Amino acid sequence: MTHAKISHFTTDQQQLARVAKALAHPARVAIIQLLASKKTCISGDIAAELPLSRTTVSQHLQELKSVGLIRGDIDGLTVCYCLNTELLEQVHQQFTAFFVEATSTTCGPEDACAC
Amino acid sequence: MTHAKISHFTTDQQQLARVAKALAHPARVAIIQLLASKKTCISGDIAAELPLSRTTVSQHLQELKSVGLIRGDIDGLTVCYCLNTELLEQVHQQFTAFFVEATSTTCGPEDACAC
């Protein structure tokens, strides 16, 4: 009965974890940075710039696409991948809210613990 | 030869992925939110508030601790877990930089692709 308790968390928690998971591999971070730096939405060129096989890169691209962080539009023979800036913006807000919430409260002096 | 190419990415990419991975499970997101909301925090209580067994929660706590996002100070019989606000702040900056970079560039009209 493994991996069955995820539904017991809030939608927000699941959403944040979902995006975090998409960013939980350096290759996927690199892909997003690459797409951000290039003006043109390259396709197979991405694979050429990473130290991974084309197949593996394709897999990572699918993963990012399934979360919605990137989009892939077929343009003849090649596929044009680009960032979904709206979602990224939205996710940015979500992460910011999370971090603000997490950093606002400090273990005060009235606590029993020493941290 | 799986999982052997990670070293070929930049330190920044690895660091960001590492933290993202720590947040890639709703339970860990929930734990951080819980620690942020409570002034005092003890491991056993955390398990009580999550739909997971104490053992599993302990495992998630270790994971967060290994990345450095939380700290656990032994206080007699119990362990006092609390957020590492300095690291969280730092990570927040890192994520912000990443998202800003990712959202600044839009696929311009001069491109061939339609996205």
Add this chain to the structure above:
DNA sequence: AGACTATGACGTAAACATACGACATATTAT
């Protein structure tokens, strides 16, 4: 000391992720 409690460590089964070669498909070029 002996019972009690809070935790972490260990073992483990099932699920998932990673990486990649081989194959399939579809589009362009000759």
Add this chain to the structure above:
DNA sequence: ATAATATGTCGTATGTTTACGTCATAGTCT
């Protein structure tokens, strides 16, 4: 039509994560 090219899909080997029960340890209490 045939060849070349760009991509995705499939299968698969290996490693990692998740979830949890059981046990060990170490601090409290009487």
